[in-house]
Amino acid sequence: MRRFAHLGAVVATTAVLLPSLAAFNPAQAPSAPSERDGQDPLVVEEIGPAAVGPDSTVRIEGEVTNTTGGALEDVSVRMRYSGYPFQDRSRLGDFASAEGPADQRTPAYGPEAAVDGPLEPGQTAAFSIEADASDLKLDGFGAYPVAVEALAGGEEHLATVRTFIAYEGADGAPSPVDIAWVWPLMDYPRRTDDDTFLSSDLAASVGPEGRLGRLLAAGAQDPDLDLDPDSEEGTAPPEPASPSPSASADDESGDGDEDGGGDGEEADRTPVTWAVDPGLLADVERLASGSYNVLEDTDVPGEGETLPVRTVEADPGARVWLDRTAAALQDAPLVATPYADPDVPALLEAGLEDDLNAAVRLGGDTLQRTLGREADPAYALPPGGLVDTATLDYYADQGAETFLLSETALPPQPWVEHTPSAAAPLEAGGGEATGIVVDPGLTEALGRPSRAHGEAALAQQRFIAETAMIGGEHTGEDRTLVAMPPTTWNPGTEFASGVLEASEDLPWLSAVALSDVEPPGGESERRGPAGGDATAETRLGKEHMERVDGIRGTVRLFNSILVEDDADPYRPAVLRAESAAWREEESRAARSLGLIGASVRNGLASVRIVPTEPVTLASKTGTIGVIIANDLQGDDETVRVKLSMFSENPERMKVDDYQDEMEIGPGQKTTVYVPLEARINGRTMLYLSLQNTQGEPISSEETITPVNASGLGYQAMIISGIGALVLVAALTPRALRKWARKRAAALGEAPADGGGDGGAEGSAASAGAVGAADPGDGDGGAEGASGDGSARGGDAPEGGGEADGAAEAADDAPGSDAGDGGPRDGQAGQDEKDDGGERTESGASDDGEDARSTTGASDDAPADEAPADGGPDRKGDQ
Structure with a gap:
């Protein structure tokens, strides 16, 4: 926070600057019609004449309204005044803003008029006061304070209205002071983007009763100017008026055309120089050129939210106003700001001279397009009328030679006690230039409320009093005033027209063109612009x-x-x-x-990635389509963007090369196909964003697309299938052996069919033996079991089911893994093998299925691994 001392200094400085800056207050909002709580008890509707002469009759007319809760008896209105004029211009504002009953500033009593009554609550009655100027005994030329009082019951105060009268004096008015008018057609910016208006106020403003409509009609001083789009005359712009003294830069004295080239009506027009902001003309042009959007919500939308707008059809009244403006300004003196009246000092301080240059170019283009003409480049309208060295130099580089300034920028010399002439020399861009000061007192007077009932007469008298005060300063030198209303002036039609007429009618004023305002000879009565940063307190923060x-x-x-x-x-x-x-x-x-x-x-968000549903890949590789939309609609809004895509886990999902740059026309879409490679099944997030061609993201948010990989492809399936087959092949023999052993053990619990001895002997055989005896031959079973540990699963005889049971029993028999005499029985084992081999061929021909089962069982005890120890002993036992 700023310190209180600094804040006090700022407030004090502002209080000094405000009167001087009033004419250059571009941010002043157009005022609404004055609205009061009910009716005013006293309204002054007319004061005349504008210039009171010795033989004049002063007239004050108006209305009295009973705003109390009871009836009012003996209501009257009287005039109070002072017989001595104001001696200081600053007293005018103080007197006009005073409230309460009349005081010592108006000590003299004038005539009093009774009001027909009694007045019931809410009832209104007219009044009229007349006084001969000679009876008032006014003390010479000047502006005099007047108070109009409404009374009830003799002395009960009801209301007081303060105003002025201007008296010529017995010797007549002094030599006239020249006055030049600068008439503003300006406003604050009305749009966000080119198609969206902040409100609907501008459309109302260009109508016949709107602010801009009234300004145009009053400034053009053309009683036939019609702004009603529904009238027959409003369908086409009038023929441009021929050059007149009020419009010509060479002859705008208002004295008429001595050669008969101009008519009397044009000769009576007050010279006006129009001050225009091209940004306003562009706003009005947009109203007229087609449907547009109007914001419906005063709140600023959040990130990603759209502007809440409603669409409105083109305004025919805007086209009429623009056409009438072009006709009225066709040959009139015209000065203009750059587009949207930029804050030149602030932009220069920020190093944004390129923006200023763009505003100058755009302003010139807009004037040509809307008015069909250029502004006078020799005149500059610095914002607020304040300049520093950089601002002067910039305007001078643009061709400016004359600057419309506030009195703060070119204050009077300390020794000057009167209102100095408006023009003074100054330096700009290393050369000589002219500064023209807009009179702050006149700007304040013009800015008075003038639209409500009775306000126009009071505002008019204030303006008359200001000019009379200046005219009565008796300097003996020729002087020129420049009157410029506030840049967003919102006057009543009667008042706006009245001040221009007063410039021609008042004997102490002479209306001239702005081009006639030049610095007087001799020592300048004004000081040059102060050094340093004179605009620091006023420019944009x-x-x-x-x-x-x-x-x-x-x-x-x-x-x-x-x-x-x-x-x-x-x-x-x-x-x-x-x-x-x-x-x-x-x-x-x-x-x-x-x-x-x-x-x-x-x-920027109109160029976007269209969201998609989650993507599923059914194989190792695949392609996804990314849709990119350009929702912009402008003819020159074809875009070139770059798509960026990356995987959150490249080890799971790889993004392959794709066409990342594309060009999309306005209102069009395109699809980018991106190849993907999945290395692991599962869900992977892909992050997508749009960039410009330099790789800068054009959005702060990324689009996230989930990709599910549910298969790894045909090759992976083949490899997996082969692996599964290998695993099955490796495990199948072991499973079969285990099954065979369990089956043989189950069968070995009962005697073998047809061979009880063989079965018994077979159960006592060694672990490697295979019972291969014929089921009908008990001895054969015994012989098969008496062999050595050699396996002959492939030679199993018929009836191998019983042999399997014997083999299983042999495996589990004690001592089956050890025995003596193996070598001694080698030959016997070989003989048995031969004999068994023959039986195997015979048996296999009978029951091949049992033979295969036996073969599987014998694999678990190969012959070369059977122990020889104990073989002879077991044989001997048998």
Whole structure:
């Protein structure tokens, strides 16, 4: 927070600057019609004449209304005044703003008029006061204070209205003072992006009763000017008026055409120089050119939210106003700001001269397009009328030679006690230039409320009093005043027309063209611009400029994706954000900046990746399609973007090469096909974003697409199948052996069919023996079991089922793994083998299935591994 001492200094400085800056207050909102709590008890509707002469009759007319709860008896209105004029111009404002009953500033009593009554509550009655000027005994030329009082019951005060009268004096008015008019057609920026308006106020403003409609009609001084789009005359612009003294830069004295070239009506027009902001003309043109959007919500949308708008059809009244303006200004003197009246000192301080140059170019193009003409480049309208060295130099580089300034920029010399002439020399761009000061007192008087009932007469008298005070200063030198209303002036029609007429009618004024205002000879009565940074206290603040910088950054990113190198669709929006109109409108400026920023972000978000459902890959490789949309609709909004995609886990899911850059026309879509390779089944996230061609992301958010890999492909399936077959082949023999042993053990628990002895003897055989006896031959079974440990599974005889049981029993028999005499029985074993082999061939021919089972069982005890120890002993036992 700033310290209180510094805050006090700022407040004091502001109090000094405000009167001088009133004429250059571009952020002043158009005032609404004055609305009061009920009716005013006293309204003054007319005061005349404008210039009171010695033989004049002063007339004051108006109405009295009973705003109390009871009836009022003996209601009257009287005039109070002072017989001595004001001696100081500053006293005019103090007197006009005073409240309460009349006081010592109006000590003299004038005539009193009774009001027909009694007045019931809410009842209104008219009054009229007349006084001969000679009876007032006014003390010479000047402006005099007047108080109009409404009384009840003799002395009960009801209301007081303060105003002025101007008296010529017995000797007549002094030599007239020249007055030049600068008539503003300006406003604060009305749009966010080019198609979206902050409100519907501008459409109402260009109508016949709207602010801009009234300004145009009064400034054009054309009683036939019609702004009603529904009238027959309003269907086409009138023929441009021929050059007249009020429009010519060479002859605008208002004295008429001595050669008979102009008519009397044109000769009576007061010379006016129009001051125009091209940004306003562009806003009105957009109203007329087609349907547009109007914001419906005052809140700034959040990130990713769209602007809440409603669509409105083109406004025919805007086209009529624009056509009438072009006709009225066709040959009139015209000065203009750059587009949207930028805050030149603030932009120069921020190093944004490129933006200023763009505003100058865009302003010139807009004037040509809407009015069909150029402004006078020799005149500059610095914002707020304040300049520093950098500002003067910049305007001078643009061709400016004359600057319309505030009195703060060119104050009077300390020794000057009167209102000095408006023009003074100054230096700009290393050369000589002219500064023209807009009179702050006149600006304040013109800015008085003038639209409600009775306000126009009071505002008119204030203006008359201001000029009379200046005229009565008796300097003996020729002087020129420059009158310029506030840049967002919102006057009543009667008042706006009345002040121009007064410039011609008042004997102490002489209306001239702005081009006639030149510095007087001799020593200048004004000081030059102060050194240092004279604009620091008034220009746009740091916070505002930082927000503008953020908008400019987003616009730069947006422009980087456009194919057209010179395309810059948001340039006007940025210039509107840099307008000096936001200097004093902090809340409105904050909202406007927020909406402009949201509009630019939404434009950038219009180039987007269309979200898709999760993707499933049924094989090791696959392709996904990414849809990219360009929702922009402008003819020059073809974009070139780059798609960036990466996997959260490249070991699981690999993104292969794809066409990452593409060009998309406005309102079109394209699909990018991206190959993928899955290395592991499962879910993997892919992150997608759009970038410009330099690799800068154009969005702060990434699109996430989940990809599910559910299969690894045919090759992987073949490899897996082969592996499974190998595993089955390896495990099958062991499983079969185990099954055979269990089966043989189960069968060995009962005597073998047809061979009891053989079965018994076979059960006592060694572990490697195979019972191969014929089931019908008991001896054969015994012989088979008496052999050595050699296995002959492949030679199993018929009836191998019983032999398997014997073999299983032999495996489990004690001592089957050890025996003596193996070598001694070798030959016997070989003989038995031969004999058994023959039986195997015979048996195999009878029951091959049992033979295969036996073969499987014999594999578990190969002959070469059977122990020889114990063989003879077991044989001997048998």
